[in-house]
Amino acid sequence: MSRNQLFPIFLKIDKIRTLLVGGGAVGLEKLEALLKNNPEAWVKLVATDISDEIKEIAKSKENIELVERPFKPQDLEGDIQLLILATDIRETNKEIYQLAKQKGILTNVADTPDLCDFYLGSTVTKGDLKVGISTNGKSPTFAKRFREVLEEILPEETDSLIQNLHGIRNKLNVGFAEKVKILNERTKELVSSRGSEK
Ligand SMILES: C[C@@]1(CC(=O)O)C2=NC(=C\c3[nH]c(c(CCC(=O)O)c3CC(=O)O)Cc3[nH]c(c(CC(=O)O)c3CCC(=O)O)/C=C3\N/C(=C\2)[C@@H](CCC(=O)O)[C@]3(C)CC(=O)O)/[C@H]1CCC(=O)O
Numbered sequence: 001m002s003r004n005q006l007f008p009i010f011l012k013i014d015k016i017r018t019l020l021v022g023g024g025a026v027g028l029e030k031l032e033a034l035l036k037n038n039p040e041a042w043v044k045l046v047a048t049d050i051s052d053e054i055k056e057i058a059k060s061k062e063n064i065e066l067v068e069r070p071f072k073p074q075d076l077e078g079d080i081q082l083l084i085l086a087t088d089i090r091e092t093n094k095e096i097y098q099l100a101k102q103k104g105i106l107t108n109v110a111d112t113p114d115l116c117d118f119y120l121g122s123t124v125t126k127g128d129l130k131v132g133i134s135t136n137g138k139s140p141t142f143a144k145r146f147r148e149v150l151e152e153i154l155p156e157e158t159d160s161l162i163q164n165l166h167g168i169r170n171k172l173n174v175g176f177a178e179k180v181k182i183l184n185e186r187t188k189e190l191v192s193s194r195g196s197e198k
């Protein structure tokens, strides 16, 4: 059995600049994935042709910059830190990937796992809780279906539980070790059926 070795991080995509190259069906899918997680995500989208759907989304959003022309190497300059490539030309994606590599920009090439520094994952969000799902690139369809299952089974009160614990955490005027002990005690019943100590 292979083991997923991807390291998950949760990026503040309203604080960093993402460049998305390609404005067709896949470009739209990736733009929607970014905006679903954070409507304030900063995205510069460059594409020879940009679909009407993307233009409609960008119309009301200051954080989305559309540039309708072919990609230029200068597009990687400035403050771009994350790159998603979704052009329909494999060679173009590869060339841009190599340029980005030289600049240390983390890159995802939509249909080419070999050229990805990171994969997009499925995400389930309930208020402040976010669960990320990855199948190590093996089955995006499983990731999507599993997201749907989690969306259905995670109780609505999950977020109020987190808010309550946040309140308790802020009010505890004790040392770090004592705080950890109290918070673990208060949340024991969440895992008690499994007999866990933590
Ligand atoms: C999770 C999600 C996030 C997102 O993109 O937002 C995502 N793909 C989603 C859906 C989806 N993508 C595809 C289908 C059609 C069924 C199929 O082909 O399997 C469906 C299902 C559908 O749409 O129903 C096509 C596809 N995808 C990849 C390849 C190439 C290959 O595998 O070689 C091909 C074939 C292209 C072709 O044949 O031309 C590759 C990748 N897709 C990933 C992410 C990364 C691995 C994630 C993981 O580890 O699970 C990875 C490796 C790289 C990346 O793109 O980041 C999103 C679900 C969001 C949600 O709904 O929750």
Ligand SMILES: NC(=O)c1ccc[n+]([C@@H]2O[C@H](COP(=O)([O-])OP(=O)(O)OC[C@H]3O[C@@H](n4cnc5c(N)ncnc54)[C@H](O)[C@@H]3O)[C@@H](O)[C@H]2O)c1
Pocket (backbone or CB within 6 Å): 021, 022, 023, 024, 025, 026, 027, 046, 047, 048, 049, 050, 051, 069, 070, 071, 086, 087, 088, 089, 090, 092, 109, 110, 111, 112
């Ligand atoms: N990973 C995935 O989830 C997934 C799923 C399906 C397809 N794909 C792949 O993604 C690619 C894109 O598919 P699509 O359906 O969006 O294609 P599309 O034809 O709808 O869009 C391609 C986009 O790339 C732009 N483009 C082409 N050359 C460019 C250049 N030099 N500079 C800037 N923009 C350029 C076009 O103007 C257009 O906006 C395909 O290769 C497809 O196989 C990936």
